[in-house]
Amino acid sequence: MKPAHKPMPQSRVLDKGIWGMSRPMFLDQAVTYTIPLIDMYFLSRISDSAAAAVGAITPLVFVANAFLIVSAFAGASIASQRIGANDYLRGNATIAAYAIFVVVLALIAALAVNHGGPWVASAMSLSGEVEQHARTYLSIIGWMVALWGCRVIYQTILNIYGEPQWNTYSNIILFGVNIIGNAIAVYGFMGIPPSGVVGVAIASIVAAGASLLFVVVIVHFKLRIHIPLHEGWKNFSVLMAPVLMIAAPSVLEPMSFQAYMIALNWIAAEVGDLALKVKVYAYNTFLFCLMISIALGMATEAIIAQRVGRKEFDLVDKQLKQSLKIALIGTTTLALMWLVFNQSILKMFSNDPEVIAIGVWAFALSFLAEPWRTVNIVVGGALRCAGDATFTSVSSIAVIWLFSVPLAYALAIPLGFGLYGLLIAAILDELLRALIKGWRWKQGKWMHTGIAAREARAA
Template identity: 25%
Template sequence: MERTGSIDKKTSLFMLTWPIFIELVLQILVNNVDQIMISRVSENAVAAIGNVNQIMNVLVITFSVVTMAATILVSQYLGSKRYNKISEIYSVAVFSNLAFSIVISIFLFLFSDSIFALIKLPMELLADAKLYMNIIGGGIFLQGNFMTYAAIFRSNGLMKQGMYISAMVNLINILGNFILIYGMFGLPKLGIAGVAISSVVSRLIGVIVIIYMFKKKIKGNVSMKYMFPFPKATFRRLMVIGLPAGGESISYNASQMVILTFVNMMGTNIVKVRSYVTILAWFTYMFASAVSQANQIRVGYLMGAGEEEEASKMVLGTLKPAVISSIIIAALLFLFSDSLLGIFTSNKEVLQLGKLVLFIDIFLEIGRAFNMVLVRGMQAAGDIKFPIFIGILSMWIIATFLAYIFGIGLGWGIAGVWIAMMLDECIRAVIFYIRWKKGTWRNKALI
């Protein structure tokens, strides 16, 4: 089998980053465009979608456990020029996420009422949230499939394919929203149901296209023949890598669910503030996330080739563009917050609180940029367990516990919640930076 992509220490970080960045922005827009477009019909629907998206983010992390492990493992195999078992890894990743998605869909169908009660969703949001989650949850297997194939493309150094397909998915989603929300071409006005249906249909088309491109572009196969007899060793290896590597994200999103419960206790206006600020905050750290993902693949190749010193320099060199971009974008969002938040609402209380939270978010994003680059670097190097250990401690003891103390106990509201999350990100950033500089991650390559 020949290598499909070509990544080494001479590969430009920018050339790997910009397609991932655009792809991530476009993927996020599928959900955020839903909220922006439905805001013209109902502000409550925006808050309902925001709650459902937070729930879905926790569950979708299940897919990232497999995709992250496959990315790391394939990158190191390709970096060491060992091409055996690549097709088996692809197949196990795809079919494992398909199985997980079926379990998640059943879970959402059976326990949606319990989930909404657990996070204390305001009653006026319940009907919209249930309708949206039932439709989106039924199509969650599409998201799992797309994430898996996109990870395979990235591991092979092919970044642009995911970007092109995400652009197509967004255009289809926007067109579908216009048609189904407003009842164009004689169709009924479906409102929030139309938004959900449009998202599912656009993702279905995206999955069909990315599977077709995989068959054309990637040297390797996804086939059931690799699943019989079941490759226990490969699945176990993906889980050994993926569960701790994905554990940091799982812990973060689970803690966010608890924090969301605190926010829901503060009233519908505060829920709206969180939903709107979260939409804007996505754009702050998308570039840092893209940089960290691109660098993770480069580090994986270098670790596979035994070039640890070069990997160390790459991670430290990646911090600067990630942090600077986050500061600039977060500052711009704060400066233009009235206009940006005005896209969603004219409520003065929401606008004032949103502006305050976006100011605090500037400092939060500095810590988050450090964490994304350093954690992904450690994962690619095989230093899997330390980030999840520190992440669990910090996210729950600092972010979650202090969010309750500051937000509810001291009465600081949504600002107190954001201060707690900012402290969590910044404290972890210091710990991870010290660990990387000390070189504790060395000699931990996975193959």
Template identity: 25%
Template sequence: MSDALLAHRPRLNPIAGPILGEFLLTLTVAFAGLWLASHESDAAGGAFGMVAQMQETMYVVFRVLAIGLGVVITQALGGGQVDAARRTALGALGASTWAGLLVVASLLIGDDWALEALNAPDEVKTLAGPFLMLLAPAMLLDAYNLSMAAILRAHLHVKESLRVMVVMHVTHLVLAFVLMRGIGGWDGWGLNGYAVAMIVSRAIGLVLHLALWKRLMRLEPTPRDWVVVHWRLVRPVLWIGGPGAVVEVVYRAMFMVSLASTARLGVEALATHAYTLQILKYVLLVSNSIGWATEIMVGRMVGAGELKKADALVRKGVRNGLLASGGLALMCALAAPWLMHAFTKDPAIVHSAQVLLWLSVLLETGRVFNLVLNGALRATGDAIFPAVSCIASLLLVLGLGSFWMGRWFGLPGIWLVYASDEWIRGMLILWRWLKRGWLAQARSTQRRVRGSAS
């Protein structure tokens, strides 16, 4: 779809569809890994889920780059600054290298401390420690893949980005099945096989991304691009991605408090938590893809000065997200007895997860506002307000609330806290959008883009 057509008839589906495919592939591999781990034991399933949450916490560093890159490049392209977009893309590689090395070092040095802080049961800790160590190298490769994919999507090469993800994740899935379960007389490596498969698949993804950069955007990184951080180019990226990353850091920290509260309830509760969250990831991926597509389109519209069209598109994105996530959450709650049998036959876990999935109808509809509106506000340049306004809810509701509600009401109490936090934060940023608090930032961004072009 051409930029001219997008300017006159902005549509979310052509952008959101391929992004949805990427998210679906990512979740399917994680779902398969959890399924394979759960068939070893509930302890292995709990270890997989706990490590997955630790990974998500570390991915915050990469999202600073991916989020900021997407916004800065879409704004530049919307304003016709192709050369500036190219320079920013190349400048992101050095930043990705150092961000990836920082995460790898954190995982290798702090794994034992993190598992202790999360109250991991001994049988979970024994499995999670080696698994986490093996995942560390894959995280460095993911730093590159996430940044390079964000840049492809910002140039509207969403179908090509999807093709890379198909190859990468299918490779991961096939290798994980063989390396975890074994073949013939070989018993496999269990959880560690998933990590080895991830390393191989991410290396393939990097090679494919480099080929697409060369073919579609005529970008060929030099050795210097991989190690040198060009702060003049990276500074606007950090300005956009930084506030969101602060929120993400606080969110992940408070979520870890809820995970520690869950672990205190025992292996059964930890496994239930992991299985339910894995199912819910499929629910949120639709509104998540709408949010990413909205951010890309709004960034371009702001760069081009199409502010009224941006407002209309955001409202449409929220509406579509509510319908999609609400409907999917309801379907999952109704199908809970059958869905949970994919992971466990324990009737107590199945019953507990069913209760959580019914509560998740409330959780997922509240989450829509955060997924769609946060990205839209960032794309206008209004990155500070959503960050500052959400921190109190994260600390007091998600963090403190999880600690006490988990003690008083168990897992259902923790789930009610999740829903309350999403709705409080969502209503704050909805108020910001409806009251046009973002307009001043959008106009300032537009002036900056035009000034850079002159």
């Protein structure tokens, strides 16, 4: 008598719904966005220059991370659409294909950051001490990017199968190891001397490795999800074709946005070291507000992708409106708390009275950008996971480089508004891109861009 086969794990996304999927993701994102604040705090214990240096070039690391994250999430949206249509064989094969793709990209990204990053830091208008810290950090941190890229593969697998709580535990491990490593790097421990910026970078790599190991064990040994790598490799080009139709345009928008952040930091450095420090403190603090919109956005994408696979378009539209309403209320409330307690927050990082004085207005202007940024994240993610990526990405890139960057430079330097000019330009950038994404969703083109609709037209 043959032993009975263990049934294939089934996705629980639609059973859990928006609250079941998003609850663990809130904590997941809270931990993720606390990490830059923790790093900034420990770096500020070294000096304001160390914190400003790493803050100034952090967008370069985010560019590499975004490159990997968007590629993985594009693959996940196609896999989710197939699983939503109950085609688990092709869904899992798609996961295998994009996993292979992302691992290769992760190695390329690591080498690019480690070897190209110091050159970028030299090209920015940073003062001598700030530039040296930035070059040191970038020459090491690329390996964290590679480990993060491998980890995001498993993050998407857990989201596809409706098990996002394991990503939360992974992030708690990341957070704990990162704090311990940072503390050792800055203060030393049991005969280990302080290692400054080098130690902070190494702590990030060790933390990323520990969290990756955890999700690998969960996916393969706890949940026993089988990823057919042989099938993914054998049919790589066929499986990746629809993924690249989403990934190719989608990856350009976050990369373009982070390049925009680097451009703003360059302009801030032109204004002066004080403007750069305040900009870094305000921007990194308000990054924490993204945890709500990103958590809801990720949960919404998982649900929408499966519903698009089932052609339940009315439910898709209803889901987006519900998610956007919740995200706007939550993000605005959190951003308002940051604005109210801006003095206490700034004093955690700096004792410079000029930084604290200017920071009040920097926080106020950053607050005004948050609702529009929320719309960009939630609606933009919904458009991409439904397959409508090209217009969304191209329009956003056009706004950034034809409108926002020239405006930021003109307001900051020729017109003399300095840091405030940069932040005003950032508000208008988020506003214009949000209006375009909202208009595109209402047009309904996304109903005809999913994998099922494309394959039906091809047939």
